[in-house]
Amino acid sequence: MTIVLDPTSEAAPVERARSPRPESLAGLTVGLLNISKPRGDVFLDQLESRLGELGAKVNRYAKPTFAKPAPVDLRHEIAASCDAVIEALAD
Amino acid sequence: MSQAGTLPNGLVAVVKRDCETCATVVPVLQSLAESAGLVVYTQDDVAFPVAADWVIDDTDLVVSWHNDIETVPTLIRVEDGVEVERIVGWSAEQWRAFTSQESLGEGLPDFRPGCGSLSVDPTIAPGLAIAFGGSGLHARRVEFASLEDDVEAMFDRGWTDGLPVVPPTEERVMRMLEGTTRDGTEVVAVVPPNLAEVTVEKVAINAVMAGCKPEYLPVVLACVEAICTDEFNMHGVLATTMAVGPVFVVNGPIRKKLEMNSGMNALGHGTRANSTIPRAVQLLVRNVGGGYPGGVDRSAQGNPGKIGLLIAEDEEGSPWTSYSQDNGFDEGVSTVTAFCSEGPHTFVDQISRTPESLTKHLASMLRHSNTPRQVMGMDAMVVISPEHMQRYADAGWSKERFREELDKHLAIEIDDIIRGVDGIDEGMPDAFAGATLQKFRPGGLQIVHAGGPAGLFSSILSGWLTGHMGSVPVTREITA
Numbered sequence: 001m002t003i004v005l006d007p008t009s010e011a012a013p014v015e016r017a018r019s020p021r022p023e024s025l026a027g028l029t030v031g032l033l034n035i036s037k038p039r040g041d042v043f044l045d046q047l048e049s050r051l052g053e054l055g056a057k058v059n060r061y062a063k064p065t066f067a068k069p070a071p072v073d074l075r076h077e078i079a080a081s082c083d084a085v086i087e088a089l090a091d
Numbered sequence: 092m093s094q095a096g097t098l099p100n101g102l103v104a105v106v107k108r109d110c111e112t113c114a115t116v117v118p119v120l121q122s123l124a125e126s127a128g129l130v131v132y133t134q135d136d137v138a139f140p141v142a143a144d145w146v147i148d149d150t151d152l153v154v155s156w157h158n159d160i161e162t163v164p165t166l167i168r169v170e171d172g173v174e175v176e177r178i179v180g181w182s183a184e185q186w187r188a189f190t191s192q193e194s195l196g197e198g199l200p201d202f203r204p205g206c207g208s209l210s211v212d213p214t215i216a217p218g219l220a221i222a223f224g225g226s227g228l229h230a231r232r233v234e235f236a237s238l239e240d241d242v243e244a245m246f247d248r249g250w251t252d253g254l255p256v257v258p259p260t261e262e263r264v265m266r267m268l269e270g271t272t273r274d275g276t277e278v279v280a281v282v283p284p285n286l287a288e289v290t291v292e293k294v295a296i297n298a299v300m301a302g303c304k305p306e307y308l309p310v311v312l313a314c315v316e317a318i319c320t321d322e323f324n325m326h327g328v329l330a331t332t333m334a335v336g337p338v339f340v341v342n343g344p345i346r347k348k349l350e351m352n353s354g355m356n357a358l359g360h361g362t363r364a365n366s367t368i369p370r371a372v373q374l375l376v377r378n379v380g381g382g383y384p385g386g387v388d389r390s391a392q393g394n395p396g397k398i399g400l401l402i403a404e405d406e407e408g409s410p411w412t413s414y415s416q417d418n419g420f421d422e423g424v425s426t427v428t429a430f431c432s433e434g435p436h437t438f439v440d441q442i443s444r445t446p447e448s449l450t451k452h453l454a455s456m457l458r459h460s461n462t463p464r465q466v467m468g469m470d471a472m473v474v475i476s477p478e479h480m481q482r483y484a485d486a487g488w489s490k491e492r493f494r495e496e497l498d499k500h501l502a503i504e505i506d507d508i509i510r511g512v513d514g515i516d517e518g519m520p521d522a523f524a525g526a527t528l529q530k531f532r533p534g535g536l537q538i539v540h541a542g543g544p545a546g547l548f549s550s551i552l553s554g555w556l557t558g559h560m561g562s563v564p565v566t567r568e569i570t571a
Contacts, residue, residue: 001237005230005259007250007296007378009287076236 001072022084026055031082033070034062040090047086095223096157098174102129102190103167105149105160108139110206112181113164117141119186119196120164127190134163134209155210156219162205180205217262226261227275230292245300250378252370252398256300267295270305271312272571279312280319282380283326284387289315289379294371297378301371301399307349307364310427313569314339314372317429323565328431328555329382332389335555336397338432338472339369340539342404342415343425345569351403355543358402358435358474358550369399396434402541408477409540411490417538418566425569430472430537431562435550440479446486449479450493453549454500458530460553464508464518466528470535470554470564476542479549490538501530532557537564 022028030051034040048058061078063070066089078085104120106113117140123129124145132149133139140146149155158167162179166189169175178185181203187195209215220226235244241258245251257263268275268291275292282289291312298311318325318337328335341351352362360366376382384393406413415426438456443449453473460471483493505526510518535557542549555561 002235002239002241002244002258002260003232004235004241004245005228005261005264005292005296006233007230007259007293007300007374009282009285009289009293009379009381010231011285011287011381072234072236073238076238080238 019083024054025051025084027057028083029057029059029081031059031061031078031085033078033085033087034060035066035070035087035089036063037066037088037090040088043090044086044088047088096154097172098154098158098167098169099130100169100172102127103132103169104129105132105134105155105158105163105165105167105208106140107134107163107206107209108136110163112203112205113140115199115203116164116181116196119181119199122195123190123192126192152210152215152219153223155208156223160208161211163208164205165208217265220265221261226265228261228264228292229276229290230264230296249383250300250374252374252377254398256374257302259296259299263299264292264295267299267303267305267308268292270295270308273312280315282315282319282376283382284329285379285381287379287381289319289375293379294375297375298367298371301374302363302367303371304349304363304367307368307371309569309571310341310345310349310364310368311371313427313567314368314429315375317427317565317567318372318376320565322563323429323431324562325376325380325382326387328562329376329388331555332391333555334390334392334394334433335431336390336394336400336434337369337372337429338396338434338552339372339401340404340414340428340430340472340537341401341426341569342406342413342420342428343423343569345425346403346406351401353403353405353408353541357405357541357543358400365401365403366399369401371399373397373399394434396432400432400434402474402539404539405477405541409480410484411480411493411538411540414537414539415566417490418564420566420568426566427569428537428564428566430470430552430564431555432472432552433555435474435552438473438549438551439547440549441547443482446482446488446493447496449482450496451500454497456551457497457501457536458503460530460551462517464510464515466503466505466508466519466530467532467535468556469561470531470537470557472537472539472552472554474539474541474550474552476546476549477540477544478542478547480540493538494536497536498529502527503530 032044034044051058120131120140131146132154133146134149137148165177165179167174167177178189183196183201187193242255245256273291277291278288280289294312298308349364351364382388404414420426440452461469505519505523508518
């Protein structure tokens with residue numbers, strides 16, 4: 001893992017801009033990210049079945065703990081392999 | 092809890108196996124351990140000088156780094172947790188006085204110099220400084236994912252000029268900062284267009300990305316200072332729809348020190364210092380100043396020199412005063428001048444054998460600099476090649492003579508270029524009818540010497556709007 005020094009004026013956040021919202025989910029890959037709160041899986045199971053009906057392919061992910069931001073590797077994996085992501089909070 | 096690297100009271104030595112002097116003094120260390128309770132920290136081998144409870148592992152160099160050990164062996168006396176005295180290397184006389192043991196080291200040579208401590212090894216020290224919190228770097232840290240390719244990650248974040256950049260890791264930036272005596276936190280300039288303050292450290296980060304060596308950093312700093320002035324007007328240079336950017340001319344001994352190229356392909360590619368220094372400046376304008384192509388940089392067409400164009404003048408091969416002398420600096424002073432230009436185009440003259448012919452021909456081309464239909468508004472730079480320069484050297488022409496003769500041929504009859512004349516709408520306004528004006532303002536023509544030994548070709552670099560309305564060349568001394 002490489003850590004570099006920010007070459008910019010640091011006036012903008014490091015995070016990059018979000019991708020444009022897709023017009024339709026048909027044929028797209030949608031990541032379902034469970035933040036690991038109780039019953040998040042129940043909510044996401046329901047979403048997975050609905051997304052399947054819309055023609056989307058679903059990848060499932062989970063954060064190690066809801067109490068911390070998603071690890072950078074997980075964020076990268078989702079960004080690299082999905083067209084959209086839905087993050088589930090639940091209790 | 093004790094602080095990292097705290098030494099015990101009494102006598103302490105720091106050694107490494109890979110040091111002949113340390114090996115020489117092993118009997119002394121053993122003797123002092125038995126007689127005076129010496130504790131030995133070992134940098135590279137826990138079994139050196141021997142495996143014993145008075146030999147302590149410092150292979151992580153925590154103790155060596157925190158106690159500023161530069162030489163091994165170092166012998167230290169600690170009282171009440173505080174170092175009171177140290178000696179380095181081996182001197183029988185010094186060690187005996189230090190320990191009050193008159194027969195210490197009998198049979199050993201009187202003197203052996205010490206070796207470099209591993210904690211100051213140039214390949215190791217930057218990592219230690221980072222690990223132990225002494226890097227002194229202030230920039231925000233950006234972490235790439237382990238599956239991200241470093242170079243691709245830098246493209247993704249919009250930090251490049253379209254070519255790959257070197258990832259500015261802490262170690263690389265620390266090494267870069269060793270190229271200057273200036274403090275990393277010092278503000279160098281306020282960078283247009285966003286008017287962001289830039290520190291020496293931020294300049295160093297962008298210099299790493301551009302591929303600079305640490306010794307180039309003072310030149311990059313001087314370039315940044317030159318363009319971030321009201322006179323150079325970097326904001327205007329970016330915002331114009333013309334194809335211009337900063338071109339840098341370097342003079343003085345720094346050219347040789349950094350192995351800059353003043354010879355073949357002097358305005359081209361292939362030499363690290365020539366290519367990376369101006370690139371660092373342009374990356375800085377982008378990353379710190381926010382001057383993005385398509386953003387504040389509104390150039391309709393741009394020019395390839397905007398990646399970075401630096402010319403090191405061939406002073407040694409020229410009979411004339413240097414460009415920096417023209418700008419008021421003494422010979423032997425290293426300077427950089429920023430000139431706003433569209434980049435070079437070639438002037439071809441393979442036939443002229445007299446300075447009169449060559450000068451008249453050159454003037455006829457300069458009359459067309461930017462456009463033949465305008466005068467006085469824009470500067471130009473002529474980069475005279477060695478073979479063309481030979482014509483002037485052979486005839487004994489000085490630079491002043493050259494300028495005077497050139498000026499004669501650059502007096503323009505404005506009636507010839509009034510709007511509408513010859514069926515061309517572009518031209519001088521009617522108000523100037525009947526006038527004779529010089530093509531360039533006084534001081535508007537920059538004259539530089541560079542290039543390979545063969546080739547009857549020189550270059551003209553046309554400028555942009557000059558004077559207080561536009562950009563004028565700015566020279567800065569290159570210090571440390």
